[in-house]
Amino acid sequence: MSESVPVALQLAWFVATVSFVVGLRRLSSPPKARTGIWIAGFGMVLAIVSMFFHPELRDNLPLIIVAMTLGGGLALLHAKRVDMTRIPQMIALYNALGGVAAAGIAMLVLLHVSEYGPAVKSLAVLGGLIGCIAFAGSFFAFLRLRGHFSRRDGFAKRQVAYLANGALVLLLGLILATSATAHPVLLLLFIALAITFGLLMTLPTSAADMPVLISLYNALTGLAVAFDGYVLENPAMMVAGTIVFAAGSLLTRLMARAVNRRLSEIMYSGFGLADGEQARTEDRDHVNTIDARDAAVDMAYAGRVIIVPGYGMATAQAQHKLRELTQLLDERGVETGFAIHPVAGRMPGHMNVLLAEAGVPYEKIHDLSDINTEFSQVDVVLVVGANDIVNPAARDNPESPLFGMPVLDVDRSRRVIVLKRGDGTGYAGVENALLFAPVTRVLFGDARDSVQDLIMAIKGLD
Amino acid sequence: MNGVGALYLVLLAAVAGYVLIARVPSILHTPMMSGSNFIHGIVLAGAMLALGGAQGLLEQIIGFVAVTAAAANVVGGFIVTDRMLSLFDPSTERDNRGVSADSLQIDGAAVEDRRVPKALNAGKRA
Numbered sequence: 001m002s003e004s005v006p007v008a009l010q011l012a013w014f015v016a017t018v019s020f021v022v023g024l025r026r027l028s029s030p031p032k033a034r035t036g037i038w039i040a041g042f043g044m045v046l047a048i049v050s051m052f053f054h055p056e057l058r059d060n061l062p063l064i065i066v067a068m069t070l071g072g073g074l075a076l077l078h079a080k081r082v083d084m085t086r087i088p089q090m091i092a093l094y095n096a097l098g099g100v101a102a103a104g105i106a107m108l109v110l111l112h113v114s115e116y117g118p119a120v121k122s123l124a125v126l127g128g129l130i131g132c133i134a135f136a137g138s139f140f141a142f143l144r145l146r147g148h149f150s151r152r153d154g155f156a157k158r159q160v161a162y163l164a165n166g167a168l169v170l171l172l173g174l175i176l177a178t179s180a181t182a183h184p185v186l187l188l189l190f191i192a193l194a195i196t197f198g199l200l201m202t203l204p205t206s207a208a209d210m211p212v213l214i215s216l217y218n219a220l221t222g223l224a225v226a227f228d229g230y231v232l233e234n235p236a237m238m239v240a241g242t243i244v245f246a247a248g249s250l251l252t253r254l255m256a257r258a259v260n261r262r263l264s265e266i267m268y269s270g271f272g273l274a275d276g277e278q279a280r281t282e283d284r285d286h287v288n289t290i291d292a293r294d295a296a297v298d299m300a301y302a303g304r305v306i307i308v309p310g311y312g313m314a315t316a317q318a319q320h321k322l323r324e325l326t327q328l329l330d331e332r333g334v335e336t337g338f339a340i341h342p343v344a345g346r347m348p349g350h351m352n353v354l355l356a357e358a359g360v361p362y363e364k365i366h367d368l369s370d371i372n373t374e375f376s377q378v379d380v381v382l383v384v385g386a387n388d389i390v391n392p393a394a395r396d397n398p399e400s401p402l403f404g405m406p407v408l409d410v411d412r413s414r415r416v417i418v419l420k421r422g423d424g425t426g427y428a429g430v431e432n433a434l435l436f437a438p439v440t441r442v443l444f445g446d447a448r449d450s451v452q453d454l455i456m457a458i459k460g461l462d
Numbered sequence: 463m464n465g466v467g468a469l470y471l472v473l474l475a476a477v478a479g480y481v482l483i484a485r486v487p488s489i490l491h492t493p494m495m496s497g498s499n500f501i502h503g504i505v506l507a508g509a510m511l512a513l514g515g516a517q518g519l520l521e522q523i524i525g526f527v528a529v530t531a532a533a534a535n536v537v538g539g540f541i542v543t544d545r546m547l548s549l550f551d552p553s554t555e556r557d558n559r560g561v562s563a564d565s566l567q568i569d570g571a572a573v574e575d576r577r578v579p580k581a582l583n584a585g586k587r588a
Contacts (some may be wrong), residue, residue, distance in 0.1 A: 020501050021478060027497045027547075028486040034547040037497055041540050044503065048536070051507045057514035060522060064513050067526045068506075071533030079541035087546065091496050094503075094538040097531040101505045104528025108512040108521055119465055184520065218499050225505045226475075230468055232508045238468065239475040241505075244498045246479025251486075251495055340489075348491035356549040367489075 004055045005233075012050035013236035019043025020240050024247065047236055071097075084357055085314040087350060092142035092214045095221055099135030102224035103128050107191065109231050113182045120231050122177040127227035129173055129194045134220040136198025141210045141217070144202075162200045169193045209266045211343070212255045216263070219248025258342035258406075290441035292450065295417050296457030302379035302415075304335040306371065308408055309355070311345045312385010312421065316447035319358035322384065325455050326364065332458075337364045339371045339381075339408055341389035368408060378413040383434070385419065385447045393433040400433075416440045419450045493546050500539030506532035 023040025026032040051057060057064075075094070082090055106128030113121060172190040176183065205213050222244025229237025256263050290298075299305050307326070313319055326336040338360065344351045355365060375381070383390055392411045394402035410416050416439050434440055443450050486494050509532040513525030 016504075020504075021482070024479075024482045024494075024497060024501065027494050028483065028490060030487070030490060033490065033493060034544065037500070037540065037543045037547055040497065040501055041544075044500070044536060044540070047504055047507050048510070051510045054511060054514070057511055060513050060516055060525065063522060063526055064510050064529055067513070067529035068510075068533040071530035071535075072537040075534035075536075075538035076541065079538040079545075084545065084549075087492060087496070087542065090538065090542050091492075091499050094535050094542065095499050097538070098499070098502050098505055098535040101509045101528045101532035101535060104524050104531070105505070105508045105512045107524050108516060108528070111521055111524075112515070215495050218495055218502070221505075222498065222502045225502045225508070226472065228505065228508045232511055234508060234511070235471065237504050237508050238471060240501050242472050242475035243479035243482065244502045246476040247483040247498050248479075248495070250480055250483050251491060251498075255491065349489040350492055352489040353492065353546055353549050 006053065006055070009050050009053055010235075012046050013234065016043035016047035016050075017236045017239045019046070020243065024243065084353060085317065086145075087353065088211055088214060089142050089145045091218070092138045092145065092210075095214065095218050096135045096138035096142060098221040099131045099133075099138060099217070099224065102131030102221060102228055103135060103191065103194075104131075105228045105232070106131060106224075107187060109228075110176055110187050111182050111184060113176075114180060116231070118177070123227045124231050125173040125177045125190075127224045127231065128191065129169060130220050130227070131224035132191055132194035133198035133201065134217045134224060136195040137202040138214060138217045138221075140199055140202045141205075141214050145210055162197075165193060165197050165200060169197055205266060211348070212252060212263070212266050215248060215252040215255055219245050219252060222246075222248055255343070255348055258348060287435045287442045288440065290417060290443050292443060292453035293457045295441070295443055296454050296461065298415055298417065299329060299334070299380050299382070299454065300332055300458050300461055302334055304337075304378050305329055305380045305382065306337050306339050306366075306375070306378050306410075306413070307382045307384060308339050308341070308386050308390055308410060309344060309351050309384045310341075310386025310389060312387075312419070312447050314345050314350065314354055314385070316385060316421075318384055318448040318451050319354045319360075321448055321451040321455065323355075323358040323360050325451055325458075326360070328455060328458050337366055337371070339366050339368070339410075341368050341386070341408055342406075344386060344389050368406060372409055375409050375412040379415060381410040381413045381416045383410060383416060383418040384451070385421070387432045390434050391432045392437065393431075397433065410434065411437045411439060414439065418442045419447045420444055421446060493543060496539065496543040496546060500536065500543050503532060503536035503539050506536050508532075 019039050020043050023036045023038075023043065026036025026039065079090065079094075106124045109116065109124040110121070110128065116124070169190065172186060172193065176186060176190060202213060222241045224241070226238050226241030226245060229235065229239075229241055252263065256266060305326075307322060309319070309322070313322070322338075326338075329336045338351075338355060340351045340355075342348050345354070352365060356362075388394070388402055388405070388407075390408050390410045391400070391402055392407065392409070393400035394405045394407045395409070397403060411434055416434065416437065418435060418440060420435075420442050421444070435442060445453075483494060506529065509525065509528040513522070513529050516522045516525040
């Protein structure tokens with residue numbers, strides 16, 4: 001650490017780091033979670049404000065303030081408005097921005113390369129590389145989740161390009177790390193190739209697997225920040241970055257395990273595209289349909305009704321209507337509940353957030369391990385915009401690309417009503433065997449409209 | 463800071479990160495990811511320093527982009543996480559942002575339980 005950094009500043013960094021640790025710790029328990037983010041936020045303000053007293057912060061002060069106001073202001077406007085169904089996209093976007101910043105710092109260091117030793121230069125190269133990958137990957141994931149791109153097939157053809165790109169990036173990185181003078185052109189080429197590398201890495205992943213990948217890129221941004229922290233001799237950045245990297249890696253593994261897949265499979269699998277296209281053509285002919293009135297009768301006279309929400313509930317914004325539906329059923333003496341698959345809605349906890357937002361009491365929400373053995377005692381299961389997480393093929397059909405993923409065994413109940421918009425397969429592109437099960441009836445239509453129809457029909461029963 | 467000292471620091475921080483998240487209930491995975499997304503926003507401190515030492519137009523542009531992006535990371539990461547967690551917080555009255563259109567349609571009975579479900583004590587289940 002340079003002697004020139006005042007002790008007060010170093011202490012401020014230390015306090016900030018402590019607050020990050022405490023804040024993250026509190027994030028792991030629901031009642032304390034919100035105070036956790038505020039504690040971490042306090043640390044962040046302290047760390048940022050104290051930077052203005054850093055002796056090496058000499059020039060460009062107006063630029064710094066303008067940039068902070070601009071970035072902070074835009075994010076403030078954006079993050080306050082975007083609705084909660086788009087959480088995965090938002091995390092991907094802000095993570096991409098973190099990657100940009102990490103890469104930018106590395107670039108500036110590499111432009112002043114003559115001032116630094118070999119260790120610092122190597123870490124700056126790594127920080128730049130990883131920052132670019134995190135940026136490109138997250139940003140592409142963000143665009144994918146917003147529906148701008150569909151997954152491209154034929155990864156095998158690109159594998160050569162991918163490997164060549166990777167080799168070139170490493171070679172350039174080696175040159176930059178060992179060279180004694182700055183090479184702006186080589187540096188820009190290095191950055192461009194690193195971004196391409198991140199894109200090629202994300203391209204073959206299906207939208208269903210994006211959350212796992214976003215978590216991975218989040219961890220990578222943490223790593224890039226840690227490297228930059230070493231380069232800039234800022235221990236707060238080193239420690240915070242490393243903590244994010246370690247926590248993010250573990251989280252990535254937990255999420256991958258929830259879908260029973262390895263990270264390498266997620267990143268390089270060509271996940272069932274052919275099946276998906278096949279299913280779309282034969283869909284409506286073979287399934288048994290039901291209308292809202294009959295479905296309402298089934299539910300109103302049932303003893304126990306379980307609702308299984310998926311991403312379709314989020315896109316249709318049906319959670320408030322579902323809450324109303326369960327209230328209506330409760331008043332009739334029907335026992336109601338929600339069953340949440342760990343990766344329902346593409347993001348662990350996503351459904352819980354939306355249901356909490358709609359005011360569904362926590363006792364009504366069951367997770368996979370709690371409820372899965374009870375489905376045989378359930379009269380009606382209402383599946384709202386979920387596909388892969390209720391697909392019995394994952395349990396029964398070794399040929400299925402989903403095979404081995406834990407699913408909710410809804411087909412063991414007495415009646416399954418699937419609300420479906422009617423465009424075929426789930427996000428994994430796999431045909432849903434549940435639709436063809438004997439207990440299943442499909443109610444086609446937008447999830448929110450269908451739930452509204454169910455509510456009206458139940459009200460009309462008396 | 464010397465290199466080896468930094469290695470020790472990194473090792474301990476990695477252990478801390480691992481321990482911090484090892485027993486998080488799955489309903490908090492998303493807030494956790496979002497929270498750690500916010501925390502790597504500390505990159506803003508580095509970006510400020512980097513822009514503070516930038517010379518010439520190219521460096522100023524790079525530094526400016528880095529500071530803008532990092533500031534957005536901090537502010538956006540915080541707001542997203544806080545909005546998410548406010549849904550789990552039993553003590554606050556929710557403002558029902560983005561919900562109002564629906565809530566109004568719900569008949570009178572809905573009003574009294576507009577508060578967030580009581581204490582998500584999922585922490586105990588982990």
